[in-house]
Amino acid sequence: MLDTPASEIADMKARVGEASAFLKTLSxxxxxxxxxxxxxxxxxxRELEDLLGIRQPGLSQQIAGLREAGLIVGRKEGKQVFYRLADPRVETFxxxxxxxxxxxxAAETTR
Known part of the structure; x- marks a missing residue:
């Protein structure tokens, strides 16, 4: 960090809020x-509910948080709603x- 130009530090500071919000959403x-x-x-x-074992009210709340953050998007087909990742950074993360x-x-390598 000592060799990092001031302009790069300024860029990092400008983006840290976005990164923090991203991490907070996924925390x-x-x-x-x-x-x-x-x-x-x-x-x-329904698939998410069955797969994850999260009851519908709680799942809806979490989906809403991810949608509001712009990390997922949904589409309606008949009575069903389907979700997918909207932000490619999520997949990388x-x-x-x-x-x-x-x-x-993985646990062995972190010790």
Missing amino acids: NPDRLMVACALVQGERSV IATMHALFCAPH
């Missing part, structure tokens, strides 16, 4: 699980988190 375990499930592709609310915490032997 909720249920929202993180929804994002993880959507990395594999679009899913209906989830892949990194998976490699660090979920992959085989």
Whole structure:
């Protein structure tokens, strides 16, 4: 950081709020699980509910948080709503988190 030009430091400071909001949104375990499930592709609310074991009222609340943050988008088909990731940074983030915490032997490498 000592060799980082002042202009790059200013850019980092300007973007830190966005990065912090991104991390805050995904820091909720249920929202993180929804994002993880959507990395594999679009899913209906019912599919998410069954897959994640989150009851509909709680799931709706987490989906709303992700939608408001612009991380997911939905589309309606008949009576069903399907969600997918809207921000490619989420997929990169989830892949990194998976490699660090979920992959085989991940716990062994963090010690």
